[in-house]
Amino acid sequence: MRRFDFSSPDFARAFKAFLDERRGSPADVDAAARDVLEAVKHGGLDAVLDYTRRFDKVDLTQETVRVTADEIEAGAAECSAEVREAIAFAAERIRVYHARQRPADQAWTDEAGVELGWRWTPLEAVGVYVPGGRAAYPSTVLMNAVPAQVAGVDRIAMVTPPGKLQPAVLAAAKEAGVTEIWRIGGAQAVAALAYGAGPIQPVDKIVGPGNAYVTAAKRRLYGVVGIDALAGPSEIVVVADKDNNPDWIAADLLSQAEHDPAAQSILITDDEAFAAAVEAAVAARLKTLSTGEDAAASWRDHGAVIIAPLDESPALVDAIAPEHVEFATENPETLSDRVRHAGAIFLGRLTPEAIGDYVAGSNHVLPTSRAARFQSGLSIYDFIKRTSIVKCDAASFGILGPHTAALAQAEGLPAHALSASIRLPSKG
Ligand SMILES: NC(=O)c1ccc[n+]([C@@H]2O[C@H](COP(=O)([O-])OP(=O)(O)OC[C@H]3O[C@@H](n4cnc5c(N)ncnc54)[C@H](O)[C@@H]3O)[C@@H](O)[C@H]2O)c1
Numbered sequence: 001m002r003r004f005d006f007s008s009p010d011f012a013r014a015f016k017a018f019l020d021e022r023r024g025s026p027a028d029v030d031a032a033a034r035d036v037l038e039a040v041k042h043g044g045l046d047a048v049l050d051y052t053r054r055f056d057k058v059d060l061t062q063e064t065v066r067v068t069a070d071e072i073e074a075g076a077a078e079c080s081a082e083v084r085e086a087i088a089f090a091a092e093r094i095r096v097y098h099a100r101q102r103p104a105d106q107a108w109t110d111e112a113g114v115e116l117g118w119r120w121t122p123l124e125a126v127g128v129y130v131p132g133g134r135a136a137y138p139s140t141v142l143m144n145a146v147p148a149q150v151a152g153v154d155r156i157a158m159v160t161p162p163g164k165l166q167p168a169v170l171a172a173a174k175e176a177g178v179t180e181i182w183r184i185g186g187a188q189a190v191a192a193l194a195y196g197a198g199p200i201q202p203v204d205k206i207v208g209p210g211n212a213y214v215t216a217a218k219r220r221l222y223g224v225v226g227i228d229a230l231a232g233p234s235e236i237v238v239v240a241d242k243d244n245n246p247d248w249i250a251a252d253l254l255s256q257a258e259h260d261p262a263a264q265s266i267l268i269t270d271d272e273a274f275a276a277a278v279e280a281a282v283a284a285r286l287k288t289l290s291t292g293e294d295a296a297a298s299w300r301d302h303g304a305v306i307i308a309p310l311d312e313s314p315a316l317v318d319a320i321a322p323e324h325v326e327f328a329t330e331n332p333e334t335l336s337d338r339v340r341h342a343g344a345i346f347l348g349r350l351t352p353e354a355i356g357d358y359v360a361g362s363n364h365v366l367p368t369s370r371a372a373r374f375q376s377g378l379s380i381y382d383f384i385k386r387t388s389i390v391k392c393d394a395a396s397f398g399i400l401g402p403h404t405a406a407l408a409q410a411e412g413l414p415a416h417a418l419s420a421s422i423r424l425p426s427k428g
């Protein structure tokens with residue numbers, strides 16, 4: 001864990017160096033993802049199954065790689081009633097939240113008499129990545145698949161590593177109406193969705209979070225398929241004053257650290273004694289968590305405590321551009337309203353980020369590695385696209401045609417110019 005003191009003369013340089021560590025994929029991870037993509041592109045399902053044997057230690061065949069309808073039913077039935085109820089509760093809140101995002105088609109006639117507008121249509125085939133290396137993620141099934149269903153996507157193909165295919169994951173898939181599930185993960189699963197592999201038909205877009213290998217593969221495949229955002233190892237910034245319970249804040253920091261040794265948790269506070277209390281609480285909790293080993297590695301290698309006036313926190317948060325930021329302060333909006341770059345903002349002492357991970361209704365698939373500077377979290381917009389519509393009649397063509405021909409001539413594109421001028425009444 002690194003400590004930074006805003007008042008130190010070296011702060012700006014040291015903080016920038018710290019931030020630069022988290023831009024893009026590490027070179028070794030990117031190289032590994034590149035090799036996997038090439039192998040699957042040329043080797044198809046055999047290559048996918050080879051990597052599954054190597055990385056996931058599971059031996060699958062063309063016959064067993066797909067989760068059958070019976071397996072989905074049986075797995076979902078094994079899930080406890082309490083968890084099934086929570087899945088249904090979360091799914092409904094996610095459904096309602098994302099339905100509100102649905103934009104309207106538009107159509108109007110402008111002053112030149114041109115009929116203009118646009119129409120939104122759903123994507124046909126989407127691949128959803130549900131992580132499953134270290135933990136099982138039923139919540140991520142919902143965060144990916146429910147918005148896709150709300151948007152009206154025809155085919156949802158889910159991939160998830162074979163090891164942790166737990167009842168709750170299958171119950172969530174059932175709740176979200178997902179019927180196509182492949183037990184593959186990592187860069188090889190992303191490649192299979194993009195290129196197709198044996199029985200796995202290629203998709204038009206791949207969404208969903210994953211570890212650094214999954215994220216590097218998605219980054220490389222952009223263009224072959226659409227991708228949503230670079231949603232890699234989890235991140236949290238907690239802005240907290242000294243009036244918080246240090247145990248609560250420690251839990252919030254650890255809630256993201258436990259996802260992955262590559263996750264990142266950062267505390268910003270103006271009080272040194274409070275920072276020390278949180279650090280002590282983190283150390284104590286690490287000993288009791290079943291995920292303590294990963295969380296300890298994350299806190300040790302990527303964690304940070306920044307001592308700074310709270311008034312500086314919005315600018316610091318913008319520089320970090322984190323996946324999540326919590327403002328555990330008395331009037332959180334006075335600070336949070338000044339933040340521009342964050343995947344999601346959680347306000348007040350009673351809104352821990354974990355609420356957003358599961359049941360708030362907002363999406364938990366969010367940009368990491370500072371991608372919040374230019375990307376949003378997963379939404380209905382990832383599953384629809386806009387087609388523009390234009391219609392001229394004789395009168396409006398008479399206005400637009402000559403300008404079209406003039407611009408085409410200026411670009412040295414005579415066929416374009418002709419396509420307009422040929423339709424204009426001849427001048428003489
Ligand atoms: N940003 C978000 O919105 C968000 C949401 C949920 C989870 N997450 C993140 O998702 C990630 C889940 O990670 P995970 O590892 O548990 O599951 P994962 O499914 O992302 O990755 C597991 C796969 O990684 C591959 N792999 C493992 N080691 C490899 C290696 N050395 N070389 C190549 N491939 C390898 C394996 O094939 C395995 O199936 C965490 O980083 C978590 O923070 C992010």
Ligand SMILES: N[C@H](CO)Cc1c[nH]c[nH+]1
Binds near residue numbers: 139233323
């Ligand atoms: N915090 C993760 C996004 O970074 C999402 C998640 C799923 N389950 C628990 N948490």
Ligand SMILES: [Zn+2]
Binds near residue numbers: 234259
């Ligand atoms: Zn989480």
